[in-house]
Amino acid sequence: MDTGFDLRKHGGVDVFLRDCPTRSVLELIASKWTMLVLVALEDRRPMRFAELRRRLDGVTSKVLTQTLRALERDGLMTRTVYPTVPPCVEYQLTKMGQEVGGLLQTITDWSQANIAAVQAAREEFDERATRQPPGVGTSSAGGR
Template identity: 60%
Template sequence: MVFRYLMDTTFPDLRSYGGADAFLRACKPRTVLDLFTSKWTGLVMGALLDGPRRFNELRRMLDGLTQKMLAQTLRGLERDGVVTRTVYPTIPPRVEYELTDLGRSAIGVLQAIGEWAGEHADDVIAARQAYDERAEQPLKPLRPV
């Protein structure tokens, strides 16, 4: 488990000093985990798995992703060193995005999450439906009135 790893590789006794702990805001591994909490990060990285792609290719592949959100996601991934952006000197300029070695090193983790999602999608959907049905029921008093 990711959080177990983070806790085991940090020093809980340093909390009182503001030191390393996965549950502290400033913990380095936690700041990197933020990279993968974006709704679109895994899908964009997956779309780049087979090689470089142009912006509009990515946009067509990723149904529901707006141009603005794709631009923000790619910019963030580039900033984090996970994606490179290459501009070719053509008219009009051609821009391609590609995973870096660092980005490719995270693909196994993203594939594992994708496999888990595929295996448990029906369970999650059923749980959501059951929750929504319970939420629609009127509240019952704890004691008879």
């Protein structure tokens, strides 16, 4: 028996459906670099490209440029070009970007607060995996 609520019948969207336009927004936000850019810009002050690149250790210029363009396209960030030599470009979150940036900051805070427990769980899992024969596992999910 289907107990799901199909929002399409009521003028909404259903993110669980393959063709739902919301999925493209979720894919963007779920990207590691998007999340980090949004959190870096979350303090509501404009940042220049080089400053963002230094803040996001490991990001390439190409990936950062692609990420910033996608965020601007979706209305989560603004790009302001100042007519100087060389041109000065600043990036800042829009109101929507600030909203999602706040949510992602909460996830970042949770990740930092729980990293020790996550690492311990990983080590425990890896240790169990080395002691079990291939193809044999125990499930703590109640047989799901």
